[in-house]
Amino acid sequence: MKKLTWFVFFSIIAFSCLNEPDCYQLDNDEIIVAFNVMGFGSDVDTLVDVRISGTDSIFYPATVTSSLLLPLKPVVRELEYVFRWIDGSRDTLLLGYSSQIQFVSDECAQRYVFTGLNTLHSTFDSVRVFNGTPTYPASTNLVIYRCAKPDIGGVKFRTTLGTTASDSVLSVESVEPDFASALHVLQDEASFYLPLNKDADQTTFEFNMTDGEVKRLALSYTRVVKKSAIHDCDPVTFFTKIKIAETTFDTVSTNFINTAPTTSVTKSTSTQDPAIVNFEIFL
Amino acid sequence: MRYFYNITFILLSLSLAAVAQDKDTVKIKPDFRPTGFRIGTDLIPIVRNSYDKTFSGWEVNGDVDFYRYYLTVDYGSWGRTYLSDTSSYSNNGTYFRVGVDVNFLKKDPDRNMFFFGARYGISNFSEDLSVVRSSPVWGPLNGDYHNSDVNAHWLELTTGLRVKIWKFIWMGYTARLKFGLKTGATPDMLPHDVPGYGRADEDSYWGFNYQIFVRFPVRKSGAIPLKK
Numbered sequence: 001m002k003k004l005t006w007f008v009f010f011s012i013i014a015f016s017c018l019n020e021p022d023c024y025q026l027d028n029d030e031i032i033v034a035f036n037v038m039g040f041g042s043d044v045d046t047l048v049d050v051r052i053s054g055t056d057s058i059f060y061p062a063t064v065t066s067s068l069l070l071p072l073k074p075v076v077r078e079l080e081y082v083f084r085w086i087d088g089s090r091d092t093l094l095l096g097y098s099s100q101i102q103f104v105s106d107e108c109a110q111r112y113v114f115t116g117l118n119t120l121h122s123t124f125d126s127v128r129v130f131n132g133t134p135t136y137p138a139s140t141n142l143v144i145y146r147c148a149k150p151d152i153g154g155v156k157f158r159t160t161l162g163t164t165a166s167d168s169v170l171s172v173e174s175v176e177p178d179f180a181s182a183l184h185v186l187q188d189e190a191s192f193y194l195p196l197n198k199d200a201d202q203t204t205f206e207f208n209m210t211d212g213e214v215k216r217l218a219l220s221y222t223r224v225v226k227k228s229a230i231h232d233c234d235p236v237t238f239f240t241k242i243k244i245a246e247t248t249f250d251t252v253s254t255n256f257i258n259t260a261p262t263t264s265v266t267k268s269t270s271t272q273d274p275a276i277v278n279f280e281i282f283l
Numbered sequence: 284m285r286y287f288y289n290i291t292f293i294l295l296s297l298s299l300a301a302v303a304q305d306k307d308t309v310k311i312k313p314d315f316r317p318t319g320f321r322i323g324t325d326l327i328p329i330v331r332n333s334y335d336k337t338f339s340g341w342e343v344n345g346d347v348d349f350y351r352y353y354l355t356v357d358y359g360s361w362g363r364t365y366l367s368d369t370s371s372y373s374n375n376g377t378y379f380r381v382g383v384d385v386n387f388l389k390k391d392p393d394r395n396m397f398f399f400g401a402r403y404g405i406s407n408f409s410e411d412l413s414v415v416r417s418s419p420v421w422g423p424l425n426g427d428y429h430n431s432d433v434n435a436h437w438l439e440l441t442t443g444l445r446v447k448i449w450k451f452i453w454m455g456y457t458a459r460l461k462f463g464l465k466t467g468a469t470p471d472m473l474p475h476d477v478p479g480y481g482r483a484d485e486d487s488y489w490g491f492n493y494q495i496f497v498r499f500p501v502r503k504s505g506a507i508p509l510k511k
Contacts, residue, residue, distance in 0.1 A: 055420065055421070057420050071420055073420075073421050074418075074421070074424055075424060075426060098470075100469070100470070100471060100472060100473045101412065101414065101426070101428055101471065101472050101473070102472065102473035102474075102475055102483075102484065103365065103370060103372040103410075103412050103475040103476075104475070104484075105365070105367075106337070106365040106366060106367045107367065108367070109367040109368060109369045109370045109414075109416075110367075110369070110370050110372075110412065110414055110416075113473055
């Protein structure tokens with residue numbers, strides 16, 4: 001009887017250890033790509049979308065984000081992502097990895113196991129593989145760096161009715177800077193992001209309004225050229241002490257944004273990368 | 284929960300070992316010459332073959348005594364077949380274990396055993412997987428995968444009992460904690476099930492054999508003192 005008790009006891013232990021896997025999210029098929037600007041930190045809100053070559057799928061970042069969740073394709077060993085930025089430029093990243101299938105159980109079927117993330121080719125300034133093995137939940141796997149280009153100033157137009165200030169969305173057909181710039185002026189409702197001339201202490205913009213009127217806005221600034229700490233990046237031109245030198249807008253007042261970070265390079269009187277709204281113009 | 288079972292199992296085994304020690308001890312010179320060998324089989328796969336359609340297998344076991352130490356070998360084969368909604372899997376292969384058991388019932392006149400031991404296991408197997416799956420992003424992901432002639436090896440800690448049932452017949456069980464699995468390179472498909480070990484994605488795995496043996500004596504053993 002005593003021996004039988006021992007047999008039963010050990011049998012229960014043995015069979016209780018035959019666990020079944022949890023079938024939920026067995027694949028580690030997603031990676032997080034984070035974007036950084038060298039010397040400035042996170043590259044926030046500059047990405048429009050990401051397309052994967054050979055598919056129709058488009059992946060959009062969250063409203064304000066410096067990272068993006070992207071899928072990995074099973075079976076293949078490399079995948080090309082095409083990144084589209086708000087200034088219209090594109091970058092490509094050819095990502096290599098190992099993909100293995102594994103049967104899990106008759107209830108869970110199979111899973112795909114991804115390892116060995118590596119960059120085969122990219123047009124980015126720098127790509128760092130932070131974690132070569134995707135995890136679930138996904139964590140940051142790749143950090144993409146780009147050289148800083150803090151050569152865009154931001155202005156926002158506002159109006160005051162009584163004691164209430166509100167954004168003033170101008171009806172603008174186009175904005176022309178007084179120099180040949182590779183960058184385009186971007187309008188985000190009441191805000192305009194204006195490329196500044198690295199070769200002059202002032203840049204003048206002509207706002208061609210939809211009613212045919214032309215308004216002028218001249219920004220003056222001090223230029224500071226600093227060597228980049230990153231070997232692959234060109235020297236960076238910082239624009240500081242930005243102010244309105246001249247304007248034909250019916251300006252009541254200007255107000256530098258006070259909520260900007262307070263470090264010396266990120267004062268609202270200086271350009272940043274990604275660009276910020278440096279000051280508001282009250283009409 | 285698994286750790287609880289592990290600890291409970293080890294503690295109970297050690298308690299049993301402690302109880303098994305005789306208070307009276309007489310020192311005799313150990314005789315390391317073998318007195319016989321046992322050949323047996325695992326009854327669990329034989330029964331399992333009849334009711335588990337996903338499993339087919341067998342295992343034979345043997346040991347030979349050197350005083351209280353037993354050289355043990357196991358040889359077996361198993362294959363599995365699974366069918367899921369999107370895939371079908373099958374494998375088959377053979378395995379071999381070799382190791383040593385130490386009997387803690389030193390003075391039992393029937394040579395019953397309560398033992399702890401260790402094993403080194405090796406396996407050679409093949410497996411096939413067919414997948415019919417579609418992804419909203421990637422479209423069809425159908426494929427056939429095959430791992431052929433894959434080698435694997437692992438280690439085991441064992442404990443168990445061997446009890447003389449009748450004349451030359453012994454029965455008993457072996458519980459085994461398997462760990463340290465290493466498999467050969469399989470570039471496209473990770474192994475699911477290694478014959479002799481179990482699920483390849485588990486860092487450690489329990490195994491259990493309920494065995495029956497036939498003992499073949501080769502010489503008479505020396506007298507075992509019962510009482511001082």
